[in-house]
Amino acid sequence: MKFQRFTFFASLILTAVMLMVVYIFDSVKDDFSDTDTEFYATIGISSVVFLVINYFVIDFLLNFYGKRQIRKISSILPETIIQEDESGLNFQELGERVSEMSQKNATEIDTMKEMETYRKEYIGNVSHEMKTPLFSIQGYVETLMDGGIENLAIRDKYLERIDKSVERLLNIVQDLDMINQFESGEITLNVSRFDINNLIKEIIDLLDLEAQRKNAKVSLQSATPQVFVNADKQKISQVLINLVSNAIHYANREQARIIVRTSVLKNKVMIEVEDNGMGIKPEALPRIFERFYRVESSRNRNDGGSGLGLAIVKHIMEAHSENISVESTYLQGTKFQFMLEKSN
Known part of the structure; x- marks a missing residue:
């Protein structure tokens, strides 16, 4: 479209110049002897003829010489832009392809910069x-x-x-x-049927000594004694240990309370880990699943784990094709939620 527009305007300018030459030549030759009607008729017909002729001549010349230039350019451009059987491209098509390649390269460069920063x-x-x-x-x-x-x-x-x-x-x-x-993608899940409530009780017993040191109470709340799910028991155990252990570590109240809830929602089982600890600041909430990110930068790292716990939790849930979400109010508490497939 831009190429055709350029050809049209070039033809228009050339036509105007030619009409001025005709007008001057006719005026000198006939000494202004023509009537106004004849003069305007001549100018009108001439302008149309000149415009059409100029348009096709300019279009032909641009395409003829343009293709020769494109053949020269194609010899130095990568094959991703011009294939061997596409030497007949015009300037417009060539410009569009070069523009597409430029945008693609810019995107790749930005991605490489992000990867380098991440590395x-x-x-x-x-x-x-x-x-x-x-x-x-x-x-x-x-x-x-x-x-x-x-x-x-x-x-x-x-x-x-x-x-x-x-x-x-x-x-x-x-x-x-x-x-x-x-x-x-090297880790495969060993999916089995197990009682999630029973697994939670085992984890609460496992972390009981840790909870006592922080004067925290961990309890299970469930509408039914048994809730069976289909999942990788060892991986889900790791998820729960991470979440409950984190809640205990950040239990900075005199009466710290961590509640693990299970509830059945049609073909899913929702597991919630809620505490009344220090909570998470809003600006930190979107980053808590990042590698090595710590909510409290001033916290003594000797008391913490590897700083990878929540990142691993996220990967485990994604491997189960599920998401984990978090809600938190600073100085009031935090709640993590995730779902597992219910076992019939």
Whole structure:
């Protein structure tokens, strides 16, 4: 369309110039002897004839020489723009294809920049997470080597701390490996039928000592004693441990309360983990499922896990073709929700 418009306006300008030449020539030759009617008739017919002739001549010349130029350009452009059997493209088609390629390249460059930023942030987070336990191990080992090993009390205490730091490192490596396997599709689900209420009770018993240290009470609420689901029991157990453990860690009230609810909704079972802890600030809520993101940046990392727990939770639910959602009011509490397939 732009190419045709250019041809038309070029023809119009050339026609106007030719009409001016005709008018001047006719005036000089006839010394203004023609009548007005004859003059306007001549100008009108001439303008139409000139415009049509000029349009086709300009269009022919542009396409003729344009195709020669396109053949030269095609020899240096990639085959994704011009195929071997498409040397007859006009300037408009060539311009559209170059524009499409330019937009595609711009999109790819933006994607590469985002990936590069993500890579740098990811490497920085990994090194930051590993730095704390590594420095702790290094400090304790140096103390023991400098003579602390002779003191049995110091030796036992530092060896215990080294053991915890090594365990922390192993947790980070295992969690990183699990996320990478999820993203590459290497992990398969072992779906089975089990009672979700019974699994929740087992997890509550498992985390009972941890809850007592934080003076928190964890309880199960369900309308029915048994609720059977179809899912990977081990993976869902990991999801619940992460959610309940997080709720216990952030239970900063004197009467901390964590409630795990199950309810049947037609062919789905909804599981909710709700607490009355410190809650999450609105600006932090969209980021809590990111790798290494911590709601409390000032929190001592020695007390936390790998910083990958909620990222793993999200991947596990996505592997089950389900989503996990979160609602939170700062200083009042947080509630996580997800669904599983109900077993008939």
